[in-house]
Amino acid sequence: MTASLRYPFASIGGGDYLDRGAGGQIFVISKRVVFKCPTEFHNPAPSQEEEMEESAAKIAHEKSMHELLMKHPHPNIVRCILCVPEGFFMERMERTLRTRIKQYSAGHVPSNRTKARWITQIASALSWIEGLVTCGHILLTANENIRLADFDTSVKIGKELEAATEPFVKLGEDFETPMAGPISERFALGSCIYTIRFGHIPLDGLDPPDRVQKPYENELPSTENDVEFGDVTARCWQGQYASISAAYDDIKARCDGLGYDTESFSDVSGV
Structure with a gap:
């Protein structure tokens, strides 16, 4: 079966996709909010399984950074709104x-x-x-x-x-x-x-x-x-x-x- 991207929530689809990098993928929630989560696939190939593991580790690390920054914010660091098991919500930039x-x-x-x-x-x-x-x-x-x-x-x-x-x-x-x-x-x-x-x-x-x-x-x-x-x-x-x-x-x-x-x-x- 062909591999395909897995979305973090049922309410999110391909039309909400914004960007993807080594650290994970980003989806648009609203004009002011985006959601960042690990890259996951349905029916992943072996190389994609490795990518999923690496992405999950990176997002977990980034989430821990945001949890710290939420307690000690800086006006010129992007603001995380909420961390959830699937990833984290943050303010959307221009x-x-x-x-x-x-x-x-x-x-x-x-x-x-x-x-x-x-x-x-x-x-x-x-x-x-x-x-x-x-x-x-x-x-x-x-x-x-x-x-x-x-x-x-x-x-x-x-x-x-x-x-x-x-x-x-x-x-x-x-x-x-x-x-x-x-x-x-x-x-x-x-x-x-x-x-x-x-x-x-x-x-x-x-x-x-x-x-x-x-x-x-x-x-x-x-x-x-x-x-x-x-x-x-x-x-x-x-x-x-x-x-x-x-x-x-x-x-x-x-x-x-x-x-x-x-x-x-x-x-x-x-x-």
């Missing part, structure tokens, strides 16, 4: 930051103030979650405020990262993934800042193998043309901040010096 940045090329470039708000909100939220952060794991509300999401690969400090997406991770000498901690977080933050400011990922003109090799050799693009945050990006890449909190404090001070109202950056009500 788009990913990556999708928004792709619109730069069509002339839809945000103001420097908006870019500064994104950078500040990302740095503020990063201290809550250890693990890989890329622009694909960062969502935007309808009012273009940041929400970090996708915590199925988040790990404790000192544990090896479970995922490595170039050029947001600097691999080791033998191309092993680094340990989670301030160094990996700062490097990822630097690459996020660069992408926001320049409208493309670092080293975007290179093939993926070269994008892996160049950071290891400390050959990263110049940030001199970014007068507002270029120095922050370089310092993140070079590991010159003692912590993400130190990077956040520097970012906030620079925003204040540029005349941006950083207090308003934390006002994410009505989204």
Whole structure:
């Protein structure tokens, strides 16, 4: 018999399907709510059985993260509404930051103030979650405020990262993934800042193998043309901040010096 996707509830069907990744699948519940659950199949093939086991483990881990975050919420981390045995309900976002940045090329470039708000909100939220952060794991509300999401690969400090997406991770000498901690977080933050400011990922003109090799050799693009945050990006890449909190404090001070109202950056009500 042919394998087919299994839906978590009888009330959910193919028309409610929104997205699917290594961590599971997402279904639309309403304009404001989605449901994330493990990927499951009817009549799975052997390879699909392995995918189901991996997906179930990832969703269980992500659910445990959300249960913790529900007790200790952050305004720039996606909000989980309810955890149930089948998965969890969470707020629905407008788009990913990556999708928004792709619109730069069509002339839809945000103001420097908006870019500064994104950078500040990302740095503020990063201290809550250890693990890989890329622009694909960062969502935007309808009012273009940041929400970090996708915590199925988040790990404790000192544990090896479970995922490595170039050029947001600097691999080791033998191309092993680094340990989670301030160094990996700062490097990822630097690459996020660069992408926001320049409208493309670092080293975007290179093939993926070269994008892996160049950071290891400390050959990263110049940030001199970014007068507002270029120095922050370089310092993140070079590991010159003692912590993400130190990077956040520097970012906030620079925003204040540029005349941006950083207090308003934390006002994410009505989204």
